[in-house]
Amino acid sequence: MDEQFLHYIWKYQKFDSSDLLLTDGQSLKVFNPGNHNHDSGPDFEEARIKIDELEWAGQIEIHINSSDWYHHNHQNDPAYENVVLHVVWNEDKTVEVGGSPLPTLELKDLVSHQLLERYQNHIQAPTEILCQNQLSKISSLTIRSMMDRVLVERLEEKASRILDDLSKNKNDWEESTYRALASNFGFSTNKEAFIRLTQILPFAKLKKVLQSEKQTESLIFGQAGFLEKGSDPYETELKKEFDFLRKKFQLQEPMISVQWKFGKLRPANFPTVRLSQFASLLTHQPQLFSILTQTKNIKELKKALITPMSSYWQGHYDFGKPRTRISKTIGNSSFENILINTIAPLLAAYARYTDDQLFMDRAIELLESVVGESNRITKKWNDPNMQIHTAFDSQALIHLFKNYCQKRKCLQCNIGVDLLNK
Structure with missing residues (x-):
């Protein structure tokens, strides 16, 4: 027996409701079982019942055993003071509210064995x-x-x-869009690393350089921890820019590159490629939140979001590592992933x-x-x-x-x- 089944029994009144008697012998009629409450508090609200000659409107609480009322500490919770009926599978203890016994309906002899067996067979299927x-x-x-x-x-x-x-973040929709988008660009493998990047590189500071492709990339790759090897001329350029901007904006300590995962990823999905795509989108669409809320069809969104990467990253998948095939933008599957997991939720x-x-x-x-x-x-x-x-x-x-x-x-x-x- 589980409470989910008892909720179903009560909600749909799947029991013998003729000549109902409470455990204390009083008669019961159910006019409305109430609205199923999936949040905290009693299980059903706004129920209407009649006990003997007196009609009641209020809440219904359901348990397997009546003693669960005390096990769940309802006696000390004001939210349960308006319960008008306790529906249980088995009454093993009398429950009192405000010094008076709580009206209780016991279901174990009222429910069809065939229904119970059908539910158990269903729920135990392998x-x-x-x-x-x-x-x-x-x-x-x-x-x-x-x-x-x-x-x-x-x-x-x-x-x-x-x-x-x-x-x-003080109801800053641009910041929240930036964070949601970053989480998406990380996909499942580098999601946490992208989230960490947005924490140490707030959009409020990054947006000050978005007019410059090189400065944007320097801040993103620098804070991500990818400008430490110095084995590539473009990396050296970005490192020089980053050192200046980091002091100017008083940024936190950068990440270290080992926080990013490359294993089992195709080069096109390397975090360095995703970071370059992320930087490209931000430089081309600095007012991204406005675009997402004002653009009304997928064709316009696609045009806005599939932006060209910088010339360096069109031909590289990591610093000093050229691509065998030029790639200018994110692919259609990546665009659709962003639409599903970022734009629609936003x-x-x-x-x-x-x-x-x-x-x-x-x-x-x-x-x-x-x-x-x-x-x-x-x-x-x-x-x-x-x-x-x-x-x-x-x-x-x-x-x-x-x-x-x-x-x-x-x-x-x-x-x-x-x-x-x-």
Whole structure:
């Protein structure tokens, strides 16, 4: 038995509700089970019930054993003072609130054994995606509604991280855009190193030199710790510039190059190449946040974000190491990655900040305009009912897998509930 199942039982009233009696013998009628609360506090809010001849409106708390009320320390939490009904699988202890017994409904003799067995068989299936082989039983409308829901959840989750960062830098959207973009350019391998770079090279100082390509590169590569070898003439030029600018802007101690990872990366993904691309974008688009919020379609965004790298980095993948093939800009896949993981979340964050749904709609439209991702998670959804066409689909299914399937939260998922109801 687990509380997730009990929440489902109560929410959908999946028990014998005829002639309900509380554990103290009083009659119970349920007019409204309440709204499921996924935050802190009692499990259901705004419920309406009738105990004997008296109607009550308030909160419902659910536990496996009634004694969990005390184990969870609810007796000392004012948030639980308005609970009007305690719903439990098993009453092993009388609970008192304000010196009076708390009305309690015990479910263990009211729930169908077949329903319980069906849930246990489902939740104990030895697969990562428990409903993988049953999706054909689910209507496309149910699947689509769940994907709509989890896509918004994923954008909200990413938006929360951006808004948290925004609150730490005095609501400076340019700074937060700079940090979010840097994290994206690091991808999974060098994400932490890029984040560290933005901490020791604030955008407020970097933007003072963005009119100069060489000065921008000198600050970025210098603070990243890549100007110490001196084995290349261009590196020497940047080092001279960096030494002057570091003193001028009173910058923190630079990183060391070993903090950046090169192993198992193709030269095109080396951190030195990513840093050069990052520098190029910032010098060509110093007002990046304004562009992201004002540009309305993917064609304009692509034109703004795919900028030419400096002549040196078009022909090199590290200092003193020439490329065999010239590369002038970031690739289309990198652009789409930035759109999915930086631009869409930034627009979602701005939608919350301004309370303007327009920006959330724009974020969703952008995800619908690019091809879906193919990675280890999306490949798990090997089912005709879960075809991935756009980034909307792939982002939704990534979130569904991480936050519902892996955590066995089937009863918080429209698909899982639909299967159990069948």
